[in-house]
Amino acid sequence: MAVLLLPGAVPLNIAIPLETFLRAGGLGLPYEVRLCGGAADVGPFGRWTPDETLGWADTADTVVVPGCYDVAAPADEAVLALLRRAEDRGARLAAMCGGAFVLAQAGVLDGRRATSHWYRTDELQRLHPAVEVDPRPLYVEDGTALTGAGMAAGLDLCVHIVRRDHGADAASRLARALLVAPHREGGQAQFMHTPVPRQSGRLSDLRAWLVDNLEQEIRLADMATEARCSERTLLRQFRAETGQTPQQWLLARRVDAARAMLETTRLSVEQVARDAGLGTGANLRQHLRKSIGVGPSAYRRTYQAQRLPTTTGDR
Numbered sequence: 001m002a003v004l005l006l007p008g009a010v011p012l013n014i015a016i017p018l019e020t021f022l023r024a025g026g027l028g029l030p031y032e033v034r035l036c037g038g039a040a041d042v043g044p045f046g047r048w049t050p051d052e053t054l055g056w057a058d059t060a061d062t063v064v065v066p067g068c069y070d071v072a073a074p075a076d077e078a079v080l081a082l083l084r085r086a087e088d089r090g091a092r093l094a095a096m097c098g099g100a101f102v103l104a105q106a107g108v109l110d111g112r113r114a115t116s117h118w119y120r121t122d123e124l125q126r127l128h129p130a131v132e133v134d135p136r137p138l139y140v141e142d143g144t145a146l147t148g149a150g151m152a153a154g155l156d157l158c159v160h161i162v163r164r165d166h167g168a169d170a171a172s173r174l175a176r177a178l179l180v181a182p183h184r185e186g187g188q189a190q191f192m193h194t195p196v197p198r199q200s201g202r203l204s205d206l207r208a209w210l211v212d213n214l215e216q217e218i219r220l221a222d223m224a225t226e227a228r229c230s231e232r233t234l235l236r237q238f239r240a241e242t243g244q245t246p247q248q249w250l251l252a253r254r255v256d257a258a259r260a261m262l263e264t265t266r267l268s269v270e271q272v273a274r275d276a277g278l279g280t281g282a283n284l285r286q287h288l289r290k291s292i293g294v295g296p297s298a299y300r301r302t303y304q305a306q307r308l309p310t311t312t313g314d315r
Contacts, residue, residue, distance in 0.1 A: 002057035003064040004079065005037030005050045006102070012151055013066030013096035014048065020158035024174050029166055034060075038078065054082055062161070063091055067098025071120055072127060080106040087144070094146040094161065096154040103145065104128035112142040117150030136293070155180050203227055203234075203241055207249070214254050214277040220246060254278050255291050262300045269296045 001021045003014060014035070021033040036057040037050035057063050063086045083106040086093060095103050100116040101124060103109050110130040115121065121135035134140060139148040139157040141164075148157035155178065163171035206227045210218065223246050224231045238246045258276040261267055267275070273284035285295050292299065 001031055001033040001062045001064060002036045002052075002060035003033060004054075004057065004066065004082075005035050005041055005048055006066060006068055006075070006079065007041055008068040008070055008073070009041065009048075009066040010069060010097065011048075013099065013154060016096065016154040017064045017066075017094070017158055020155065020162075020174070020178065023177055024162055024170075027170075027173055027177060029162065029170055029174070036060075038076070054078060057082055058085060060086075061091060063093050065093065065095045065099035065102050067096055067101070067116075071098040071101040071123065075102045075105050083108055090144060092144050092146065092161075094148070094157060096148055096157070097150045100124060100131075100147040101127070103147070104131050109145055109147075112145055113140050114142065114145065114147040115140045115149055116147060119150070203238055206238075207242075210246075210250050211253055214250075214257050215275050216277065218250065218277075250277075251287065252291075255287050258284055258288065258296070259292075259299065262296055272296065 001017065003017050005014065018033060018035060021031040025031045025033070034051040034056055035048070036052045036054055037048075038054055040047055040049045063083065065083070079102065083093060083103060087106075087108045093103055093108060095114075095116075097117050098120060100109065100114050101120075104114070104124065104127070109128065111132070113132040113134055114124075115134050115137050116124050118135045121133050124131065125133040137149070138153040139146060139160055141160070146157060146161065148154050159171050159175050159178075159180065162174050206223060209226055210223070220231050220234070224234045227234055229237070235245060238244070238249070242249050244252070254276045255278075258272050258278060261272045261275060265272075269281040269284060273279060273281050276284070278284045278287060281296075288294065288296055288299060
């Protein structure tokens, strides 16, 4: 395993694969990991010195690329050439967070599905349109190229690599040693910040009224009455201002409200569903899973693990 030392690399993106595969080696798994680079790099948290030159990485089975603070900065041509050679010889390429930008610069992600931190995926897609960027998963494997989402998702990616190499039992032993889950539920959507859209326009007062009355049963006719227009006009103007139908927009706000209550209260799932206007716990589970990939109990555990006392009805 060759972890590349790149100028301006995020320290956690370097430390996670080094520690993970060193720990895996300590558990008897056949990994040898080296930090490889052309020169030492002085970052915001100190000085990193490579164990080996980039030449060592030319023989590695897996080349791990960390993300850098400036994701759009041109990578060194020697690094890009190394990655292309690794691709040609069938080596595995793994990117931590913004490392996907470096793989994309090398051209090895063209035509492949990839991810990065959700905050950067739009930029990754804009800079590298030949890459099929998916902002949802914690990590993506497409052939010999693996890309991970931001920061702690690097652990998920590394544990996944061990699972692919040596099976679920080995991955579980490593996860226990690292005190992480062998496989986390859901994807990045559960961590994305989703503020209420503040589009201006004739219907902005209607949208504010909808947010204030989420718990009420609101029909299209009620919206048209509040907006003082016909249902046909409402549908046309609402889509023009928001890109969604009124019902789609209202459902998204209700899911947002439910997420906020799950994060900050110990209300039962049924009560959260009623207060958010989703009716029943079954509806909440259905819409939350469709929106972010996990159910309400799993989502709540992400934000409230052992922080608040447990009450009944949270299933």
